[in-house]
Amino acid sequence: MADSEIDADAVVDLLAPEGKLRIVVAVLEESGDEFNPARIYEHDGVSKDAWYRYRDDLEAAGLLEEAGSIGNSPLYRVPDGPIANNLRAAFEGASN
Numbered sequence: 001m002a003d004s005e006i007d008a009d010a011v012v013d014l015l016a017p018e019g020k021l022r023i024v025v026a027v028l029e030e031s032g033d034e035f036n037p038a039r040i041y042e043h044d045g046v047s048k049d050a051w052y053r054y055r056d057d058l059e060a061a062g063l064l065e066e067a068g069s070i071g072n073s074p075l076y077r078v079p080d081g082p083i084a085n086n087l088r089a090a091f092e093g094a095s096n
Helices: 008-015 018-030 037-041 048-060 082-095
Strands: 065-070 073-077
Touching: 008 018, 018 037, 018 048, 018 082, 037 048, 037 073
Parallel strands: none
Antiparallel strands: 065 073
């Protein structure tokens, strides 16, 4: 595959189903800060069950990383990198 080609399967795996896409949007909205899972399920359409179902997928894709904990609650952040930066730019462009 050439560098400019899009791997459609990888994009679909990252953004589907809708529950995972809603978590991606919520995570990107929280980026810049460390956040606990409860801040993600406060977003419309994001369930606690979906968060725990898709969290590992988002970590494996490089869109999320564990940043420590407060008590028993893990903290997460969006790492700097091309995946998060490009998705953020695409979502901001779609919102305008």
